[in-house]
Amino acid sequence: MALIVQKYGGSSVGSIERIRNVARRVAYHARQGNRMVVVLSAMSGETNRLLGLAKELSDHPDPRELDAVASTGEQVTVGLLAIALQAMGLKAKSYSGGQVRVHTDSAFTKARILDINRGNIERDLDNGVIVVVTGFQGVDKDGNVTTLGRGGSDTSAVALAAALEADECQIYTDVDGVYTTDPRIVHDARRLDTVTFEEMLEMASLGSKVLQIRSVEFAGKYKVKLRVLSSLDDPESNAPGTLITYEENQVMEEAIISGIAYARDEAKISVMGVEDRPGIAYTLLGPVADANIDVDMIVQNIGESGHTDFSFTVNNTEFDKALAVLNREHDAGKFKARTILGDKNICKVSVVGIGMRTHAGIASKAFRALAEEGINIQMISTSEIKISVVIEEKYLELAVRILHKAFELDKAPA
Amino acid sequence: MALIVQKYGGSSVGSIERIRNVARRVAYHARQGNRMVVVLSAMSGETNRLLGLAKELSDHPDPRELDAVASTGEQVTVGLLAIALQAMGLKAKSYSGGQVRVHTDSAFTKARILDINRGNIERDLDNGVIVVVTGFQGVDKDGNVTTLGRGGSDTSAVALAAALEADECQIYTDVDGVYTTDPRIVHDARRLDTVTFEEMLEMASLGSKVLQIRSVEFAGKYKVKLRVLSSLDDPESNAPGTLITYEENQVMEEAIISGIAYARDEAKISVMGVEDRPGIAYTLLGPVADANIDVDMIVQNIGESGHTDFSFTVNNTEFDKALAVLNREHDAGKFKARTILGDKNICKVSVVGIGMRTHAGIASKAFRALAEEGINIQMISTSEIKISVVIEEKYLELAVRILHKAFELDKAPA
Numbered sequence: 001m002a003l004i005v006q007k008y009g010g011s012s013v014g015s016i017e018r019i020r021n022v023a024r025r026v027a028y029h030a031r032q033g034n035r036m037v038v039v040l041s042a043m044s045g046e047t048n049r050l051l052g053l054a055k056e057l058s059d060h061p062d063p064r065e066l067d068a069v070a071s072t073g074e075q076v077t078v079g080l081l082a083i084a085l086q087a088m089g090l091k092a093k094s095y096s097g098g099q100v101r102v103h104t105d106s107a108f109t110k111a112r113i114l115d116i117n118r119g120n121i122e123r124d125l126d127n128g129v130i131v132v133v134t135g136f137q138g139v140d141k142d143g144n145v146t147t148l149g150r151g152g153s154d155t156s157a158v159a160l161a162a163a164l165e166a167d168e169c170q171i172y173t174d175v176d177g178v179y180t181t182d183p184r185i186v187h188d189a190r191r192l193d194t195v196t197f198e199e200m201l202e203m204a205s206l207g208s209k210v211l212q213i214r215s216v217e218f219a220g221k222y223k224v225k226l227r228v229l230s231s232l233d234d235p236e237s238n239a240p241g242t243l244i245t246y247e248e249n250q251v252m253e254e255a256i257i258s259g260i261a262y263a264r265d266e267a268k269i270s271v272m273g274v275e276d277r278p279g280i281a282y283t284l285l286g287p288v289a290d291a292n293i294d295v296d297m298i299v300q301n302i303g304e305s306g307h308t309d310f311s312f313t314v315n316n317t318e319f320d321k322a323l324a325v326l327n328r329e330h331d332a333g334k335f336k337a338r339t340i341l342g343d344k345n346i347c348k349v350s351v352v353g354i355g356m357r358t359h360a361g362i363a364s365k366a367f368r369a370l371a372e373e374g375i376n377i378q379m380i381s382t383s384e385i386k387i388s389v390v391i392e393e394k395y396l397e398l399a400v401r402i403l404h405k406a407f408e409l410d411k412a413p414a
Numbered sequence: 415m416a417l418i419v420q421k422y423g424g425s426s427v428g429s430i431e432r433i434r435n436v437a438r439r440v441a442y443h444a445r446q447g448n449r450m451v452v453v454l455s456a457m458s459g460e461t462n463r464l465l466g467l468a469k470e471l472s473d474h475p476d477p478r479e480l481d482a483v484a485s486t487g488e489q490v491t492v493g494l495l496a497i498a499l500q501a502m503g504l505k506a507k508s509y510s511g512g513q514v515r516v517h518t519d520s521a522f523t524k525a526r527i528l529d530i531n532r533g534n535i536e537r538d539l540d541n542g543v544i545v546v547v548t549g550f551q552g553v554d555k556d557g558n559v560t561t562l563g564r565g566g567s568d569t570s571a572v573a574l575a576a577a578l579e580a581d582e583c584q585i586y587t588d589v590d591g592v593y594t595t596d597p598r599i600v601h602d603a604r605r606l607d608t609v610t611f612e613e614m615l616e617m618a619s620l621g622s623k624v625l626q627i628r629s630v631e632f633a634g635k636y637k638v639k640l641r642v643l644s645s646l647d648d649p650e651s652n653a654p655g656t657l658i659t660y661e662e663n664q665v666m667e668e669a670i671i672s673g674i675a676y677a678r679d680e681a682k683i684s685v686m687g688v689e690d691r692p693g694i695a696y697t698l699l700g701p702v703a704d705a706n707i708d709v710d711m712i713v714q715n716i717g718e719s720g721h722t723d724f725s726f727t728v729n730n731t732e733f734d735k736a737l738a739v740l741n742r743e744h745d746a747g748k749f750k751a752r753t754i755l756g757d758k759n760i761c762k763v764s765v766v767g768i769g770m771r772t773h774a775g776i777a778s779k780a781f782r783a784l785a786e787e788g789i790n791i792q793m794i795s796t797s798e799i800k801i802s803v804v805i806e807e808k809y810l811e812l813a814v815r816i817l818h819k820a821f822e823l824d825k826a827p828a
């Protein structure tokens with residue numbers, strides 16, 4: 001008897017009929033003899049509706065209260081799925097994050113899971129009960145309801161799979177797996193049967209919407225077997241989706257590059273002519289991190305005459321806040337700089353592939369492809385398995401198509 | 415510094431603008447120097463919407479899951495009110511029933527409050543925080559979310575007022591107090607400045623929608639000073655509403671009758687020709703009570719030749735269930751009866767007044783008034799302070815008007 005954790009997103013539970021479909025799929029897997037834990041998001045649009053109500057009352061609503069309000073969306077869907085499963089003759093029980101003690105820190109609206117109490121869930125599973133748990137939320141040590149931030153339901157599912165030592169964590173989405181790039185941009189994008197954990201991590205961090213990055217990190221940390229599947233397929237089709245693997249030799253040798261990822265919602269901040277002294281990176285980014293703003297790419301150019309230019313990217317929604325923090329620190333004399341610039345009209349495009357490690361020339365091939373189309377590169381950042389470039393936002397689709405073609409991703413590996 | 419518990423119903427928090435109005439009223443009382451605890455219902459219509467979703471999935475949804483789903487409505491409004499209060503510069507914090515440990519039994523959808531933990535709330539009040547608590551819900555000893563049944567938010571408010579030893583519990587509704595009868599039926603119905611606890615109890619049990627009966631019982635048990643007020647009045651008008659008093663001498667001597675109440679959603683069940691033996695009432699009503707059905711009026715006529723007719727009323731929604739229980743018991747040979755009859759087209763009209771105790775002739779006056787209009791009385795039940803009659807439903811308004819006039823309730827007491 002395998003223990004399977006399945007996660008369904010907002011569009012999969014967006015209506016009564018869709019909740020019934022989820023129930024059918026869960027029932028199919030349960031009747032195959034599996035022990036089932038199901039993690040759900042709120043009905044699509046519901047979290048935004050709830051947050052919208054809060055925003056009508058205040059421009060800066062208290063994060064604790066935002067979480068109290070937003071967390072109700074999943075509490076509705078888990079109860080409804082339990083009812084739907086019971087109507088099919090199965091035993092099922094719903095739990096909120098607080099009830100199964102998904103214990104988090106107190107960073108409201110972006111909390112991190114610390115641990116999960118397996119007691120309730122295992123007792124139910126032993127009794128043949130399908131356990132339905134709210135995604136996206138937990139409870140801090142003082143009993144306050146917290147949420148994990150957007151996409152946090154994936155993280156909830158992986159964390160549960162890790163805590164329960166599940167045999168597989170299946171993330172159901174509206175696509176049938178991980179693709180070489182966004183099929184809406186490149187029509188001959190291909191579904192990958194497997195992708196390595198590291199590649200997936202890069203894809204997720206680069207804005208591929210299939211999986212939330214924190215869930216991939218969590219999966220890697222606890223070696224959770226993660227599979228991306230489509231909630232639109234027939235429940236009994238046994239479509240394989242994409243499996244995230246932890247062993248590189250499972251990947252075909254010929255596949256140097258796995259995919260092209262992009263992130264549209266980035267913004268760039270540059271601190272120009274800042275003094276080039278030890279500790280300057282911390283001086284600039286420490287206060288940004290303290291304000292709970294996630295920084296993505298960081299680039300520091302070689303300085304001359306004791307000064308350097310320092311650039312980093314943040315999510316668009318945190319651009320104003322990050323800029324304000326830097327200006328505040330600057331005005332307080334914490335650092336000196338010629339000027340602080342910001343640009344929201346940028347995007348990031350990345351080439352990802354574990355094979356890149358042992359193959360030279362990938363970067364130059366990518367840069368040449370972009371240059372031939374006259375696309376100017378503003379920032380470059382590389383890791384062992386990815387090359388990311390920041391370019392003007394309007395070139396996003398063009399750049400993705402060029403790179404997908406340059407690396408022949410439309411062709412299946414030999 | 416008085417401690418005031420205020421409760422606002424669904425229509426008072428039915429939109430963002432109305433939530434702002436509630437915030438203004440709460441703020442007014444807080445700025446007068448009071449310590450404030452606010453109890454809220456869900457936005458009007460929301461609980462029904464949520465229960466409707468569940469009913470779409472199952473004809474008999476699991477009560478535990480129904481409560482999990484339905485309890486989210488108040489969790490949204492309390493968070494929103496806290497945000498609205500904060501936007502006005504006040505300190506505020508929301509809590510679900512589970513968070514402040516409104517501890518109930520496990521009778522899902524109609525749970526009863528066992529105790530309330532005052533710790534969190536008092537700490538917040540001491541810090542000048544306005545505490546906003548979900549009505550209608552609690553948590554059982556296993557951590558399952560429970561709801562108190564319709565109107566349970568009044569009970570939550572009174573229970574909190576009792577636990578916190580509040581100076582006053584103010585129930586805000588869409589009427590400005592308790593009236594001599596329903597103003598929609600009798601246009602010259604009068605608002606009462608005070609009404610005794612016992613009269614209020616009868617009014618509530620008789621279907622007066624102003625206060626839920628359990629909340630009045632709770633208030634009486636703990637001598638909570640309860641006041642009914644309108645949420646539509648200007649916050650600063652200081653309208654007095656109706657105060658529920660526990661001392662009879664606060665009531666003017668001349669007021670023999672305080673009001674005419676009615677209940678439209680009653681149904682009658684009669685067991686005809688049942689053997690007249692000791693224990694027969696328990697034989698009939700025990701299984702009904704075991705099925706968690708509330709029985710209202712009970713009438714047993716004098717029997718002849720060892721048989722009697724036994725009638726009782728239940729809420730319309732529980733009529734089918736009660737009838738099924740009786741037929742099951744009958745078919746199982748638990749009692750013998752000539753026939754079991756049911757009638758949903760009835761209503762109950764009651765004359766209520768503490769003065770009735772010391773004034774003879776009230777019953778006959780009421781019966782004569784009804785007889786003069788040719789209204790047939792099907793059942794009669796009396797207590798020290800009320801006389802109730804069951805009549806055909808179509809005569810409801812007529813009977814209320816006749817009785818209001820017969821007891822001159824349109825005229826203010828001397």
